[in-house]
Amino acid sequence: MTPTAPTPRPRPAPPPPRSRPTIFVSVAAYCDPLLAFTLKSAVSQAADPGRVAIGVVEQQWPEARLHLGAEWARRQLRWLRLHPLEARGPCWARALAQTLYQGEDWFLQVDSHTWFEPGWDERLVAWGQRCAELNPRHLISCYPNPFTMVDGQPQAQVVTQQVLAHVVAGHSDFADEHPVLLFEGVPVASDAPVPGFHVGAGCLFAPGQLVQALPYDPWLYFHGEEQALALRAFSHGWDIFHVPGMPLYHQYHRAGEAPRPLHWDAEHDARRTLRAAALTEAAQQRLARLVRGDPALGVYGLGTARTPAEFAAFSGIDYAARDIRPSARKARYGL
Numbered sequence: 190m191t192p193t194a195p196t197p198r199p200r201p202a203p204p205p206p207r208s209r210p211t212i213f214v215s216v217a218a219y220c221d222p223l224l225a226f227t228l229k230s231a232v233s234q235a236a237d238p239g240r241v242a243i244g245v246v247e248q249q250w251p252e253a254r255l256h257l258g259a260e261w262a263r264r265q266l267r268w269l270r271l272h273p274l275e276a277r278g279p280c281w282a283r284a285l286a287q288t289l290y291q292g293e294d295w296f297l298q299v300d301s302h303t304w305f306e307p308g309w310d311e312r313l314v315a316w317g318q319r320c321a322e323l324n325p326r327h328l329i330s331c332y333p334n335p336f337t338m339v340d341g342q343p344q345a346q347v348v349t350q351q352v353l354a355h356v357v358a359g360h361s362d363f364a365d366e367h368p369v370l371l372f373e374g375v376p377v378a379s380d381a382p383v384p385g386f387h388v389g390a391g392c393l394f395a396p397g398q399l400v401q402a403l404p405y406d407p408w409l410y411f412h413g414e415e416q417a418l419a420l421r422a423f424s425h426g427w428d429i430f431h432v433p434g435m436p437l438y439h440q441y442h443r444a445g446e447a448p449r450p451l452h453w454d455a456e457h458d459a460r461r462t463l464r465a466a467a468l469t470e471a472a473q474q475r476l477a478r479l480v481r482g483d484p485a486l487g488v489y490g491l492g493t494a495r496t497p498a499e500f501a502a503f504s505g506i507d508y509a510a511r512d513i514r515p516s517a518r519k520a521r522y523g524l
Contacts, residue, residue: 210294218301244289349376386504425492
């Protein structure tokens with residue numbers, strides 16, 4: 190059954206796009222039953238489907254791999270297919286997906302359980318062009334509004350029609366052994382882009398030059414990947430923005446629910462030589478090296494356009510002092 194489009198809802202309109210730029214969509218999927226839904230949604234809901242190319246890293250059991258016979262799939266999908274027991278986590282898969290990029294004007298990274306609104310491509314490009322006037326090196330990101338599947342159909346659960354911004358979660362603080370923090374999305378009443386200090390890895394839109402300028406670090410694992418990219422982007426002179434009415438939705442894991450397998454699920458993890466715990470510990474130490482400014486990280490390290498001290502002043506997250514100021518939490522937006 191073809192999923193119905195989300196119910197149109199009033200929202201601030203971005204300026205119209207000025208051209209017909211192309212978009213590369215990065216999708217890393219781990220045994221995800223919604224992969225086909227996501228791919229079809231991205232193409233069918235685009236105002237101009239022909240400009241959309243999708244790079245898919247499908248980590249799936251051979252007998253369950255996706256085979257789409259439609260002509261659009263042959264033209265617009267680029268595949269890497271891997272056995273799930275050979276997978277090394279979300280960041281590794283996202284880094285592989287970037288190798289499928291072929292010079293498109295815009296880069297969009299989403300999770301493989303994403304639902305797109307009609308005209309998502311026009312709206313994202315328009316917001317991207319507007320943010321480019323503020324800084325050509327910019328990232329648009331958020332934790333999108335959620336959706337759930339009910340009787341095989343997606344249903345949106347709208348938190349806000351305006352901006353969803355990132356803040357450090359109220360219960361999160363620095364641990365003694367690593368700098369990983371947890372973040373949450375909060376609604377902000379704004380009809381214009383709002384500067385941010387954090388990104389959501391499952392909803393990230395930027396000029397295509399991002400792929401060469403800030404390549405994804407395959408040695409990270411899961412927690413901390415968004416902190417690493419946000420800090421790297423800031424230090425290289427990139428700005429993060431949250432825009433009104435992000436035109437896509439995300440299926441989140443909820444307590445007691447398991448809508449899809451995860452790389453670290455015990456049953457899968459027990460069959461690997463390199464376990465999730467070891468990957469997590471290595472990633473935590475890599476993030477610690479990043480925030481210390483370790484030059485050995487090379488292209489995956491910090492830039493020189495801005496300093497960690499400037500990031501602390503802007504974001505309220507001081508990695509050197511291991512301090513989180515109120516301006517990094519909900520108080521930033523008067524919440």
